[in-house]
Amino acid sequence: MIIRNDWTREEITEIYNTPVMDLIYRAATVHRAYHDPNEVQVCTLLSVKTGGCPEDCAYCPQAARYHTDVKVEKLMDVDKVIKAAADAKEAGSTRFCMGAAWREVRDNRDFDKVLEMVKGVNTMGMEVCCTLGMLTEDQAEKLKDAGLYAYNHNLDTSEEHYEEIISTRTYDDRLDTLNNVRKAKISVCSGGIIGLGENHDDRVGMLHTLATLVEHPESVPVNALVPVEGTPLEDQPRVSIWEMIRMIATARIIMPNAMVRLSAGRVRMTVEEQAMCFLAGANSIFAGDKLLTTPNPEEDLDKQMFQTLNLKPRASFKDQEPAVEFKQIPEQQEA
Template structure:
């Protein structure tokens, strides 16, 4: 199947709304044509700076303006972050993502410390990812020089629904950051959240934006909202597994080689539901007890699931030159 960046909304809508079993079959076929269907990448996400964010993202418990149970903490010591990265690697993760509740990256001592963290995790032979808010191309180049492999910056929802969720930055701000990341030759990780009160048309619109970028994101996280008390979306109903499957399967069909990440909301899924997501084309999960500040399945439970479903963890830097490992002393 050819990689296309000229999908129309109508084409994506037709795929998204096809009968669910047909959709899963089609997505599973595309997945097997383009990826090893038994292979799932295990990633770990650590909040290196939590809470106190000046933005007003309606889903986020880290926004300073909402009264949630999130405890604010400043940037963690580098040694502590590297210890957590080693722990993640030892438990099977091959990508380590560091998140900071910032509106944007600023050129200060905290950013210098993040660059040191990136260098440290990279030296362990793991793919390093960061999600730090908006950043300039110069800052992206600094992260690249430090060894950053991927940068996460989600679109969250469609451009049309976006203003209902966030007013403190624009959709174009998000797209500009993705462009800065791409120009710095850093792998782009960008997806969104369903369950924000959006329509099916909004979900299709978000997928259309992602699939028509100059290059498809290397990684597309599909999150289901985990409503948090104290946020404007605390009363939102739970997203069904079938809605997640439609998003995952459609993403797989229109972006055949992207890593489609089964992200937030997985804690509410049993093994059978997750198996359907993997069949529909998901090939990455986040491991560890938390996704920034929301709960995540236990690592032991995930290992049992991998054994039952005969899944194998994807190696770091797959598809990249393996010399990355040879260049790292002691790995």
């Protein structure tokens, strides 16, 4: 199978709506052709600058305009971030991501400090990732020169539903940042959130945008909304495990070489539910007790899960080429 960037929405819709057992089987087949099914990348996400963000993302407790329990904190000191990265590496993480509640990166002392953080973590043999908001080409180049391995900038949802969630930046702004990251030859991490009040067409639309980029993102996070009191989406119902599985499996089939990350919302999942997500093609998680400001399973629970499921952590900087020559995927079975 050739990796495609010309998927149509109709094709992705058909995959997404496949009977769920057939969908899992097909996704698992693709997953085994491109990845070790017993290997999961363990990442740690640290909020290096928390709260006070001027944006109005309806799901985010870090937006200054919402009344949440998030306390505004200034940018962390470099040495504290390096210590946190060392602790994460000791706990088994091979990728360390630093997030700042900024609308965009500005060329100032804070950005200089972030560059020092990137340099420091890079010397530890970990994949260094940042999520700092919008980036210019020049800023992306500076991050690359400092040793940045990956940059996260999620689309969040479909272009059609986007204005219902965010008004302070456009969908094209997000795509421009992804383009600037790609130009700097930095690995792209981009996915989205389900449970924002979108419909199934919106979920397909977001996946279609990602799968038709000139190059697929190397990492695709699939987040389930964790509603936070004080945000406009505080009363949104929980996303079901089957909705997560459909998103993960579809992403795996249409972007077979990507790391598909089981991200926010995992704290509400049982080990059995997470195992179904791994079977459907997820092969990356965030470890640690928080994802920026929202809860995440404790490290000890993840270690127990890895032992139960006989999973092993994926090494840093592993070759992204398919593990074996791809075999033809069986045609979708009739229900």
